[in-house]
Amino acid sequence: MAHTDSGVRAVAVLEASKGLLALLVAIGLHAYAGQNLSLLAIDLVTHLHLNPASHYPSIFIAAIGSISQTSLTLMALGAAAYTLVRFIEAYGLWHNLRWTQWFALVSGAIYLPFELYEMVHHFSLLSVIVLLINLAIVLYMFRVLFPRVS
Missing domain, CATH: 1.10.287 (Helix Hairpins)
Structure with a gap:
């Protein structure tokens, strides 16, 4: 842990x-x-x-x-x-606190489609970095909340 x-x-x-x-x-x-x-x-x-x-x-x-x-x-x-x-x-x-882990997962996941759209339509190194960092956080928080699934 x-x-x-x-x-x-x-x-x-x-x-x-x-x-x-x-x-x-x-x-x-x-x-x-x-x-x-x-x-x-x-x-x-x-x-x-x-x-x-x-x-x-x-x-x-x-x-x-x-x-x-x-x-x-x-x-x-x-x-x-x-x-x-x-x-x-x-x-x-x-x-x-568990509820903030959920909040981090959900709030991060909400931004992913917008960040993906931004990366596709206005490609830049910054848009790729922001998407990858947020994706890593969402996946990590998923692993924290659901350790047996991942």
Whole structure:
């Protein structure tokens, strides 16, 4: 059972890492709420030594400028909620709570078709890596939950 505990704890660390990343996104979105996003986008584009009037940078600036403050707040709240779910899952996996093992299996399995679609239609090394990591987690959690079947 020791290998199972260390494996489940590794999944817990991954989930906590995803939660931490989402927390940073939520904080970043909250920090920019109430600011003129178009000006921030122009500053970013010029900082990268790009011409704000050229085609792609202007599309980026227009897209960022069209995000409403309400949408920004909702995105920050969504990222915060995702953070909370990931931290709860990580805590439960770390303490070997059965329901979080089920949650990890089901939530990981739900993403597989979307990740497969992304890999097929927008192939990149990142999409392959994300799919393989999630598939490994789903298969591992299946082995943890059903040791006699696997």
